[in-house]
Amino acid sequence: MHFDDNMxxxxxxxxxxxxxxxxxxxxxxxxxxxxxxLALDLTVNVNTVQRALNELVQSxxxxxxxxxxNFVTDDQKILQQxxxxxxxxxxxxxxxxxxxxxxxxxxxxxxxxxxxxxQEAHQHDQSRRDS
Amino acid sequence: MHFDDNMxxxxxxxxxxxxxxxxxxxxxxxxxxxxxxLALDLTVNVNTVQRALNELVQSxxxxxxxxxxNFVTDDQKILQQxxxxxxxxxxxxxxxxxxxxxxxxxxxxxxxxxxxxxQEAHQHDQSRRDS
Amino acid sequence: MHFDDNMxxxxxxxxxxxxxxxxxxxxxxxxxxxxxxLALDLTVNVNTVQRALNELVQSxxxxxxxxxxNFVTDDQKILQQxxxxxxxxxxxxxxxxxxxxxxxxxxxxxxxxxxxxxQEAHQHDQSRRDS
Amino acid sequence: MHFDDNMxxxxxxxxxxxxxxxxxxxxxxxxxxxxxxLALDLTVNVNTVQRALNELVQSxxxxxxxxxxNFVTDDQKILQQxxxxxxxxxxxxxxxxxxxxxxxxxxxxxxxxxxxxxQEAHQHDQSRRDS
DNA sequence: GTGGTCTAGACCACG
DNA sequence: GTGGTCTAGACCACG
Numbered sequence: 001m002h003f004d005d006n007m008x009x010x011x012x013x014x015x016x017x018x019x020x021x022x023x024x025x026x027x028x029x030x031x032x033x034x035x036x037x038l039a040l041d042l043t044v045n046v047n048t049v050q051r052a053l054n055e056l057v058q059s060x061x062x063x064x065x066x067x068x069x070n071f072v073t074d075d076q077k078i079l080q081q082x083x084x085x086x087x088x089x090x091x092x093x094x095x096x097x098x099x100x101x102x103x104x105x106x107x108x109x110x111x112x113x114x115x116x117x118x119q120e121a122h123q124h125d126q127s128r129r130d131s
Numbered sequence: 132m133h134f135d136d137n138m139x140x141x142x143x144x145x146x147x148x149x150x151x152x153x154x155x156x157x158x159x160x161x162x163x164x165x166x167x168x169l170a171l172d173l174t175v176n177v178n179t180v181q182r183a184l185n186e187l188v189q190s191x192x193x194x195x196x197x198x199x200x201n202f203v204t205d206d207q208k209i210l211q212q213x214x215x216x217x218x219x220x221x222x223x224x225x226x227x228x229x230x231x232x233x234x235x236x237x238x239x240x241x242x243x244x245x246x247x248x249x250q251e252a253h254q255h256d257q258s259r260r261d262s
Numbered sequence: 263m264h265f266d267d268n269m270x271x272x273x274x275x276x277x278x279x280x281x282x283x284x285x286x287x288x289x290x291x292x293x294x295x296x297x298x299x300l301a302l303d304l305t306v307n308v309n310t311v312q313r314a315l316n317e318l319v320q321s322x323x324x325x326x327x328x329x330x331x332n333f334v335t336d337d338q339k340i341l342q343q344x345x346x347x348x349x350x351x352x353x354x355x356x357x358x359x360x361x362x363x364x365x366x367x368x369x370x371x372x373x374x375x376x377x378x379x380x381q382e383a384h385q386h387d388q389s390r391r392d393s
Numbered sequence: 394m395h396f397d398d399n400m401x402x403x404x405x406x407x408x409x410x411x412x413x414x415x416x417x418x419x420x421x422x423x424x425x426x427x428x429x430x431l432a433l434d435l436t437v438n439v440n441t442v443q444r445a446l447n448e449l450v451q452s453x454x455x456x457x458x459x460x461x462x463n464f465v466t467d468d469q470k471i472l473q474q475x476x477x478x479x480x481x482x483x484x485x486x487x488x489x490x491x492x493x494x495x496x497x498x499x500x501x502x503x504x505x506x507x508x509x510x511x512q513e514a515h516q517h518d519q520s521r522r523d524s
Numbered sequence: 525g526t527g528g529t530c531t532a533g534a535c536c537a538c539g
Numbered sequence: 540g541t542g543g544t545c546t547a548g549a550c551c552a553c554g
Contacts, residue, residue: 007137022232087254115226198525199527268400367509373500526552535546
């Protein structure tokens with residue numbers, strides 16, 4: 001994983017773990033990799049991972065069991081919410097940014113569609129080159 | 132203006148000025164408020180503003196004239212590019228984030244449309260309440 | 263190192279580090295001396311060195327690793343380019359200056375050759391005197 | 394004329410006037426344009442021009458006649474020297490820079506020859522496009 | 525008054 | 540210990 005130097009790494013790790021949970025790479029109730037393992041995987045200091053996990057435990061997304069590790073909550077409500085929040089946050093961010101550039105809602109949608117079309121074309125090229 | 136603690140202030144200032152330029156609140160060729168004035172307005176240090184302006188000068192968006200001030204370029208190519216870049220960056224960010232959540236392109240578009248519809252409704256309410 | 267008062271120190275530092283990189287005194291992938299150490303060695307302020315390093319990071323010549331230091335890129339393309347740019351800049355400068363004095367390209371070459379011959383003779387004298 | 398922000402403008406003006414003298418655009422004994430006229434031509438403050446002229450008077454290249462203006466010296470020795478100095482300075486600068494990059498004298502000559510050849514080709518293109 | 529450079533020194537995130 | 544950001548404040552060139 002690659003980090004953006006302009007944002008605290010622990011926040012980026014927190015976000016990364018949330019993504020894993022939302023996509024069920026870390027399913028409900030599953031054990032999160034050990035602190036030190038995560039630190040190794042992400043080539044990051046243990047303290048930094050610790051801080052990210054702490055905040056996730058605080059918010060109830062993770063449940064810490066002393067001596068055995070951290071587990072993804074199996075509370076469907078929290079998990080549902082986590083996903084909704086994440087998506088809404090991203091959409092709100094896009095809206096706010098483009099709105100500040102005086103771009104109308106209709107334009108936002110067409111701009112996104114164009115972007116996705118271009119993206120698709122690129123990946124087509126990519127996979128053709130790979131095969 | 133209010134700053135996000137999780138990002139360097141000078142980058143936020145840079146971004147803010149770019150928005151002003153894109154929306155023509157700072158039209159091509161116009162003078163950017165004086166360095167010290169900006170620092171006062173934004174209640175940050177002169178050097179912090181300097182750094183933001185400096186990077187914009189480096190990239191050709193602003194032109195610095197010794198002893199007279201900083202001016203928005205009137206090179207339409209650069210200004211066009213600035214706008215395009217800004218929009219593309221935002222779309223790329225949304226795409227990357229939602230893609231990581233395993234959301235398909237079609238879903239992205241419909242999610243955005245729903246978000247915008249909800250947004251519109253809110254503002255409708257807002258304006259009704261205001262009148 | 264001694265600085266020319268008629269040019270910003272940070273640019274001179276930048277140039278100095280580029281030379282070290284081009285001549286492989288700082289080989290690809292190697293660690294640049296610590297920020298504070300460089301400031302001590304060059305007897306300038308930390309921020310001044312920072313600014314020089316920052317611009318080299320921006321241009322991809324250096325890579326900054328949080329908490330560990332700055333490293334020379336190992337991207338051969340960038341390094342190659344750096345060398346070429348540096349040489350071309352110097353030649354362009356000479357050309358422009360002598361051209362302004364109405365000196366023809368042929369004369370430039372012979373003038374350079376004469377200068378180098380004289381230089382060589384001097385160094386010969388020097389080494390004879392040293393031995 | 395266009396100035397390099399990284400060097401004092403008065404030095405650049407001084408250099409510019411020297412070039413005019415060496416190329417006889419300002420012949421020996423001729424009158425240098427009036428202070429205020431120069432300032433207008435170069436779109437520069439009067440004080441800045443003044444400072445450049447002062448230094449040229451100090452070095453004997455210009456002769457100031459109270460109330461009538463500044464004149465180029467007609468002392469051939471000084472003029473000869475001025476030209477020689479200028480050329481030698483430029484060659485010395487190139488040598489010093491390329492030497493620092495561990496480039497041998499022979500390489501310097503061939504690099505210059507290549508640069509001039511490329512330059513010639515460009516100007517050929519240019520003039521063909523102009524006609 | 526205007527921007528550009530530099531210093532001294534604080535504080536932060538990360539290792 | 541390492542780099543990154545920010546502040547306060549000085550000094551300079553230029554207009």
